[in-house]
Amino acid sequence: MATPRTTPSRPDGLTLEVVELIGAVVARYHEEYEEAAAEHALTGAQAKLLSLLSLEPLPMRRLAQRLKCEPSNVTGIVDRLEARGLVERRPDPADRRVKLAAATEEGRRVARGLQESLRFARAPLAGLSDPERVALRDALRRMLGIEGG
Numbered sequence: 001m002a003t004p005r006t007t008p009s010r011p012d013g014l015t016l017e018v019v020e021l022i023g024a025v026v027a028r029y030h031e032e033y034e035e036a037a038a039e040h041a042l043t044g045a046q047a048k049l050l051s052l053l054s055l056e057p058l059p060m061r062r063l064a065q066r067l068k069c070e071p072s073n074v075t076g077i078v079d080r081l082e083a084r085g086l087v088e089r090r091p092d093p094a095d096r097r098v099k100l101a102a103a104t105e106e107g108r109r110v111a112r113g114l115q116e117s118l119r120f121a122r123a124p125l126a127g128l129s130d131p132e133r134v135a136l137r138d139a140l141r142r143m144l145g146i147e148g149g
Contacts, residue, residue: 027057028122033047041116049063049081050081050087051111059099063101
C-alpha cells in the first residue's frame with residue numbers, strides 16, 4: 001500500500017501537469033454536459049436537477065444545497081421542469097409540511113438519455129482497459145476522500 005506523501009510547499013512539475021489535466025477533463029465534461037442538455041431542450045441547471053431527482057425525490061432545500069444555489073432559484077427550475085411533465089411535487093411522507101420534488105417516469109427517461117448521450121464518458125474511457133478504469137476510479141475516490149463502494 002502506498003504511503004501518503006506530505007504536501008510540498010511548491011507543487012512539483014508532475015503535480016502541476018495532473019492538476020492541468022484534471023482541469024481539462026472538468027472543462028470538457030461541462031462543455032459536453034451543456035451540449036447534451038441542449039439536445040434535450042434543457043439548460044445545464046435543469047439537466048443537473050433532473051439528474052439528481054432521477055436518483056431519488058428530494059426536498060427543495062436539499063436540492064438547493066446540492067446545486068449550491070438559492071432555494072428560490074430551485075423553485076423556478078422545478079416549475080419549468082414540472083410544466084414539461086418531467087418533475088412533480090409531492091408531500092414528504094415523513095413530514096407533510098415539506099414538499100419533495102420527484103422525477104416523473106418521463107423525467108427519468110430524459111435523465112437516462114442525457115447520461116447516455118455524453119460522448120465524453122464513452123469514447124475516452126472506453127479506450128482504457130478495465131484495470132486502467134479501476135485504477136483511475138480508485139485514485140479519484142482517494143483524492144475525493146470517498147470510501148470504496
